[in-house]
Amino acid sequence: MIKRPFHFNQEHIIGLVCLAISVIILSITPSFPKGKANIGLTGPAFFPDLLAFVFIVCGVYQLWHGTAYASLYRPITLSTARNLFKKKETRTAYFIILFIVGFILLFDILGFLVTSFLFLVLFLLRLGVPRWQTFFYATFFTALIYFLFGWLFTISLPSGILEYVGL
C-alpha cells in the first residue's frame, strides 16, 4: 500500500468550517421552542438541525477528501499565512476592505456626499489612478449616484455634517 504524505490543505479548512457551523447551530437550537410531534407540527429548530446534519456529513467528507487526495492540493502552512500579507495586490484588497469598513462607520456621521467622495479618493489613489483623475472620477461618481438615487429615485441619503452648514 502506498503511504500518502499528510498535509493540511484547503479541503481540511472547508471541512472544519462546516463542522464548526454545525456545532454552533446544534448548540443554539436546543433553546428554541419545541414542536408537537404527535400532530406533525415541527418546531423552529427542525429545519436548521436538519441542515446542520447535512453540513456535518459535508464536513466529514471534506476532511476525508483532503486527507485521501492531499497531493491534489497545496499544503497550507504558517508561511502560507505570512505570504498573504506580502503581495502588494493582496494588501490592496485588504485596504479596500478597510475603506469599506470606514465607509460603514462614517456614513451616518459624515453623510453621503463627504463619505462617498473620501472613499472614492482613497480607493482610486490606492489603485494607482493619477491624482487629478482621482478627483475628477470621485466627483463624477458621487454626483452620478446622488443624481440616480437621491434625486431620481428620491432615496433619503444622509446629509451628515453637511446638515450643519445648511446643505
Next chain:
Amino acid sequence: MDAVLSVLRIEILIPWLLAMILGIFVGAMPGLTATMAVALIVPLTFHTPPIVGLAMILGVSFTAIFAGDIPATFLRVPGTPASGAAVLDGYEMNKPGKGPLAIALDLTCSTLGGTIGVLILITISPILATFALRFTHFEYFWLALLGLSMSAVITKGSTMKGLISMTGGLILSTIGLDISTGYPRFAFGNTYLMGGINFIPVMIGLFGISEVLRSISVTSHDQLGDAAIISNVKADFRSVGKIMGKNKRLILQSSVIGTLIGALPGAGADIAAWVAYGMAKKTSKTPEKFGTGAEEGVIAPTTANNAALGGTWIPALVFGIPGDSITAIVLGAMMMYGLKPGPLVFQGSRDLVNQIFTVAVISQFFLLILGYLGIRAFTWFFKFPRNVVLAGITIFSIIGAYALRSSVFDVGLVLVFGILGYLMERVTIPLPPFILGLILGPMIEENLRIGLVKTSGNFWPFFSRPISAFFAFLLILIFLYEPVKLLIQRKRR
C-alpha cells in the same frame, strides 16, 4: 397589441434602454458578469413600477450576455462566462481579419437565438402552468429541492462543494422569524436579523464586491490602470444572411438546446453555450474545422447562450424556481413587488405576464440595434482604465445595498458576503447554489413543514404521490450520477 402599446411608453422605454446600454458596458468588461450587471440594476428597480423594473432586468441580461462575446472575439477574453465557448472560433476568425464578420454573425445569431428562446417560453409556460396547478406542498418541496440540487451538481467544481454552497445558503435562510411560530431564530436580539437576511445585499456582495476583491488581488497595479487599446472595431453584415441561410438547422438546433438547458434549474447560458458548441461539432460535416475559425463554431454558442435566457424564465415563472442566478434575482425582485411567481401568476397577473413576454421579444430588436452600437463603442469602452471601473462598481454596490432599507447594516452585509464570496471562489466553492439556497430556503422549509402537518408527521406521502415520487427519484439520480460514472470509469480502467 395592447401589451405592445402598454410597454412602449416613454416612462418604460427610457429606463429599459438605459439598462440595456449598461448591460453592454458591464458585459463587455472582462471579469464582470451578466449576473453582476443585473445585481447592479436591481437597487434602481426598487422604486419603479413592476414592469419598468422587470424590463430593465430583462434588457440588461440580454445585452450583457451578447456583449461578453465582443472582447471574446477581438481580445480572446470572454466578457462573461457565457462567452467562453464563443472565444474558440470567434477569435480564430478575428486572426486573419474576419473579426467584423464573426461579431456580425454573433449579434444576428444572439438576436435570433434570444427570439426563439422567448417564443418557446411564451408557448410552453402557460401549458406547464396549467399542469403545475395540480402540485401541492409535497410536489413543491421536491421541485424546489430538485432545482437547488441541480444547481449544486451542474455548476463547475465538485458536487460536494456545490452541496456545501447550497446548504450554506439554506442555513442563512433560516435566520429571522420562524414561519409557523414566529420565534426569532439566530437573531441574537438584532432587529435587522429578525427580519431575515435579504438576498440583495448578499447577492451584491457575492457577485459584485467579491469580483472587485478578486480583480484587485490578482491583477498587478500597472495592469489595473491599463486600457486594452485596440484598433477601431466594426461589424460586417454583408455575408451574414448567406451564412445563416446555410446554417438554418444549426441555428434552430442551438436555440432549442439553449432554451432546454436554460430551463434546467441551475444550468445557465454558459453551460448552454458549451453544450451547443459540442453538439454542433458532433453533427457537423467538417468537425475538424472547429477551433480554427469555423463559422458554425461562432453560430452555435452565441445562439444558445441568448436562447438560454428565455429558457431560464420557464421554471422561474411557472414554478417559482429560478433557472439561474439571474432569474434568482428576478424572483426576489418579483417578490419585492408583491408578486408570487408560480402557476397562479398566469391567472392573477395575466397582464403583467403578457407585458414581460412582450418586453422579452422587443428586447431582441433593441439588442440588434444597441449591440451594433455597442460594437462601435467597444474601442471607447476599452479606453476606460479598469481601476476606475472597479471603483465605480464598488460605490454603486454599496449605495445600492444601502438604498434597500436606508440602513448601513445592509452595507455591512455586502462587505461580509463580498469577503465570503472571494474566499469561496479561492477554494473553488461555486457561488450560484448559495444564492439559490438563500432564495429557495423559505419555500423548501415551508412546504416541508406544512406537508408534515398535513400528514401528522408522516413522511410517506412525500414519496408515495406519483409526481412527488418522480421528483424524488430524479433527485436521487442527480446525486448518484457522478459517483456511479466515476465507478464505471474506474472499473473500465
